[in-house]
Amino acid sequence: MADDKYNLKNPAVKRILQEVKEMQSNPSDDFMSLPLEENIFEWQFAISGPRDTEFEGGIYHGRIQLPAEYPFKPPSFMLLTPNGRFETQTKICLSISNHHPEHWQPSWSVRTALVALIAFMPTNPNGALGSLDYKKEERHALAIKSREAAPRFGTPERQKLIDEIHEYMLSKAPPVPQLSPSECSEEHPGNRESEAQESSRDAKGVSSQERLQNPAVGERITEEIQEVPANANPSPAGVRPAREVSAGGSSDHLLPPRAETRVQKPADDRLFTWAAVGLTIAILVLLLKKFMKASGHGAVFMDGS
Template identity: 80%
Template sequence: MAEKYNLKNPAVKRILQEVKEMQSNPSDDFMSLPLEENIFEWQFAIRGPCDTEFEGGIYHGRIQLPAEYPFKPPSFMLLTPNGRFETQTKICLSISNHHPEHWQPSWSVRTALVALIAFMPTNPNGALGSLDYKKEERRALAIKSREAPPRCGTPERQKLIDEIHEYMLSKAPPVPQQSLSQDPEEHPRNEEAEAQVSPPNPEAIPAGEGLPDEAEVDRIVEESPANDNANPVGVEVPREIPASASSSQLPRPQTSVQKPDDRLFTLAAIGLTIAIMVLLLKKFIKSIEHGAVFMDGS
């Protein structure tokens, strides 16, 4: 990969070092690599932070490094629907809690990914490109995110995405069952369920082990919208999933998360109920008819 680039170019030198560092210190929390054809273009995946509604989710995205890197910050964009950040939209993560516009060369792609993970469970506070989905919806998206990586780009990019997905699947524990957080008594049963869902994961990571470095994250803030008349967040989303505003006002029925089997059972139950009702009604009518006959007779 290195041969194609001018190693005298400081940005290239720096990026190659970051690639090397990323490969020699792999993390269970994220994985990121540049395209072979262009080292300024990276693909990444992060796993949803533990003990949140994103746990077990695998979220893909892309990074673009500017020619002036590391003087100018990298840009991030998510590809996997997640309910926290819009997809196909630049994420406004500026790094520094003092002057949000200040990126600095002492940060790296790694720092930024750690920050991104840390931001998943935070309140978006209306930041641009942010979504505020309900926990159940986010959990459903987390489950869906494991099924298949997003499909996009050139075959080469797709290959990289697939590789990253495989790697993350082997590292990310499965999405915990929904009842886990609501009913602690069911714990043993859930562990069984987890074991069933994740055969390729013998050495599942203990929860909380890979929590991002808090000191680093401290400095990183999500940008609030600079001006209120900028692109309203809600307008762009509804084609995919209901926007944050509408979904918070009209709670969605639980069925959205239920599996097909459950629906079958429900149908069967309804069918049975109707049948019983019909039978009862028949009997009732019959008894009335009898009554009428008696009446007539008397």
């Protein structure tokens, strides 16, 4: 890339050229992205489908448009490969995109955004702008088809870069796994919200190395920020405090866990009974001795009178 085409004193240009060098010197098996030769503010990219999902083995191309104020303002994202999760050739709504500039951090980069995009693939779309909610088997079929050829988009220069990225990703892509019969017969993904939430927790498809290099992805980036009730604080897994249910049926009052009631064994009851009998006999013997002793002294006194 000819750096002399651009004003190297421009903060955005300096940042972009720095990211280009970093992307080339430290490539990833999970994604690839490079800017156009004639316009470094437009990037073409491809990501691999996250592992252990219906997207695994797929190659998904897209376009990133960086603003003139980058990195102080977020980029926009567009998918070009049919995938069943995001609409194609439509700017998608993510917390890392220009739809939510209030959440963007200047420390994030194109690399960070691509790692986050992979993590968003298997999550629940929740009706967000540019999102789709296809069945698993439909997404799986699209993942297989995505490997056949790169999408056709834009000028010959764009297409050349897209084809080069596709060849690179194809050389790194794992074989497409087969869905099990149970997965193929599942209902529409919209009815499996709990499963989608579970699959999003671990950001599947993102390598451990990328998570270490981009800690902000797992900690701060979230898809489509939504209103959350103030009392929506889940308890730690496996810990459920006891609740006192009032006469009206309310279960909001929390109680500490109740102490375990110890039940004595029958053997303990028999032991206690025998001890009580033994103590009673001892008392009777003692009283009898005292009575006999007192009776003996009385007899001696009467004989001596």
